[in-house]
Amino acid sequence: MFILYRVLTVIALLVPQSISGQLSLEARGEYLVKRVAMCVQCHSPRDSQGALLEDKLFLGAAIPVQAESRDWAIRAPRIARLPGWTDTEFIRFLQTGKRPDGSFPQRPMPPFRMNQADAVAIAAFLKSVKTSE
Numbered sequence: 694m695f696i697l698y699r700v701l702t703v704i705a706l707l708v709p710q711s712i713s714g715q716l717s718l719e720a721r722g723e724y725l726v727k728r729v730a731m732c733v734q735c736h737s738p739r740d741s742q743g744a745l746l747e748d749k750l751f752l753g754a755a756i757p758v759q760a761e762s763r764d765w766a767i768r769a770p771r772i773a774r775l776p777g778w779t780d781t782e783f784i785r786f787l788q789t790g791k792r793p794d795g796s797f798p799q800r801p802m803p804p805f806r807m808n809q810a811d812a813v814a815i816a817a818f819l820k821s822v823k824t825s826e
């Protein structure tokens with residue numbers, strides 16, 4: 694009986710922690726992506742008034758402002774669920790600004806130099822994004 698009680702206590706302590714730990718990682722990633730690094734602003738389409746389309750966040754969008762420079766992208770690609778990226782590659786990309794082949798994306802994509810914790814949280818959130826398609 695005592696052992697059963699101990700086992701139940703351990704389960705009760707571990708389960709909520711692992712669940713809330715996972716949620717808070719993704720919640721932190723969401724905060725960074727929407728409020729700090731502003732990925733959402735470039736990588737999401739907008740309506741005719743310029744408001745973000747909430748059901749199409751992170752599905753990719755045209756870059757409305759064009760620069761004289763040729764090193765300037767016309768589109769920010771889809772990043773919902775990170776198609777084509779392994780977690781490791783993507784986390785490294787946010788820490789170095791470089792793609793796996795060593796090249797940099799065109800501007801206005803910023804060359805981020807994040808710490809690992811922020812990069813991991815962003816990867817967790819973007820992998821979990823629910824899309825309407």
Ligand code: HEC
Pocket residue numbers: 726730731732733734735736756766767768769770772792797798799800801802803805815
């Ligand atoms: C100021 C606009 C802007 C912001 C902010 C921005 N991006 Fe981008 N991003 C772009 C553009 C434009 C491209 C396309 C670059 C190209 O085609 O070379 C891009 C490309 C990418 C790519 C593909 C890289 C590749 O292989 O070509 C990923 C992944 C990405 N962005 C993730 C993010 C994440 C995650 C954030 C936030 C932490 C972010 N971006 C913030 C504009 C932006």
